[in-house]
Amino acid sequence: MTSTAPQKLPPLPVLRAIDRVRAALGSLYRNLVPGHIALLELQIAGFLSQAISTAAELGIADELAGGPRTAAQLARAVEVDEEGLRRLMRLLVSYGVFAQRRDGSYALTRMGATLRSDAPVTLRDVSKFFGSKFHRSHWSHLTDAVRTGEAVGPAIDGSSFFEYAATHRDVGELFDRAMTSIGTLSTEPLLAAYDFGRFGTLVDVGGGQGGLLTEILGRHPAARGIVFDLPTVVDDLAAELEAAGLSQRCAVEAGSFFEKVPDGGDAYLLKHILHDWSDERAEQILRTIRLAMNRSTTLLVIELVLPEDDRPHPGKFIDLEMLVNTDGGHERTEAQFRELLARSGFTLTRTVHTAAPDCVLEAVAR
Structure with missing residues (x-):
């Protein structure tokens, strides 16, 4: 069962204004950069999506819930190759999904915390489903569905x-x-x-x-x-x-x-x-x-x-x-x-x- 405690939300007109500004900035950026660059950035966004799904599958956010962890500690906890983990986290840190502290350890961010299994609004299972072999195999046939x-x-x-x-x-x-x-x-x-x-x-x-x-x-x-x-x-x-x-x-x-x-x-x-x-x-x-x-x-x-x-x-x-x-x-x-x-x-x-x-x-x- 979900919590019945109300949470304060920004006023709807404010959110609508932010949405319009974000859409306008995105459109401006895509119109200013060369077309092949804009399209390539959209294309490789799928890599980021799969990286988030991998973090969800491994339970990285749950491991970081107790506090920052070094790469070695985190790799042992989720049972993966340390260098492979570093490469995954490098991408996710650059997009704010996780944070890397000055001492090199990794920590949760507001965004990454939503991958915790016990978060009030958790996206862990959503991310796991969208990144699953089953779901990916279906989307690889999008061309067939369109045809x-x-x-x-x-x-x-x-x-x-x-x-x-x-x-x-x-x-x-x-x-x-x-x-x-x-x-x-x-x-x-x-x-x-x-x-x-x-x-x-x-x-x-x-x-x-x-x-x-x-x-x-x-x-x-x-x-x-x-x-x-x-x-x-x-x-x-x-x-x-x-x-x-x-x-x-x-x-x-x-x-x-x-x-x-x-x-x-x-x-x-x-x-x-x-x-x-x-x-x-x-x-x-x-x-x-x-x-x-x-x-x-x-x-x-x-x-x-x-x-x-x-x-x-x-x-x-x-x-x-x-x-x-x-x-x-x-x-x-x-x-x-x-x-x-x-x-x-x-x-x-x-x-x-x-x-x-x-x-x-x-x-x-x-």
Whole structure:
């Protein structure tokens, strides 16, 4: 379970201004340097990503949590070649992932601390998943996905991504932990931007381990909730809720959101669900939820919303992830969400932006 202690976030207008300045500076730099240099820098950024994944796999941040370590000490602790470690750390230090002190020892930075397994918002499993052989092998077939418009999993693994993850639990469990970690990145921004406490009962459809819902319930003692997901996902969740003291206010139900979802919610949450699916399948999910709702119920779709302009945006990366690994999944613009919701029997009433890339799309049944 995640912490329910609120964290102070910079004002949204400040973050938006910083984002615009960063995008402008990046564009200016790329326009000033020779084209081949700018492109090469983008290309070798993949090396940095893999280096971070290696640091996560080795548990370097956990070893540095107790204080600075020399190269020899760190190499012994994580059981690697000392010279190989020095070369890895030289790159990561130069980008601020770790720091090197005057005596040559290595230390954690604010950025590197997020690779700790016990960090409040840990990116260790995310980094391990993105750098895994499984994930890298899929992305090496991006050209095939672009040519065909189809996921590469069936050709490589003989099954879809979700089917493979269900039967190969080493991949599935790492993916589940990675997605839980990614979910925590947006929790504070979501809770700061939107008043979830105004609803009596919230149903988290496809809620996984219930991270967002338990945070909401922890901060709003009068609220109640239901976490709904596949049986394999929520098997052990009831015991965790009881240990967290939430079993009296939060129920767990298992099933498929393509077939039926629990009745009785004042609000239905869909966080990072619709982007996994084609418009046809997403519409099926929404129609299933629509059947469980009444005229006073609110639907809350939490997703990355693609901008209409050409500025960099995290959703543009994830959109390609959906192309490579899902059967028709994709990121959407606000206009596309509005159309999808309308076809499914909903009216989009407002879009609430947060300090994270995620938005809350609030809709009501028509």
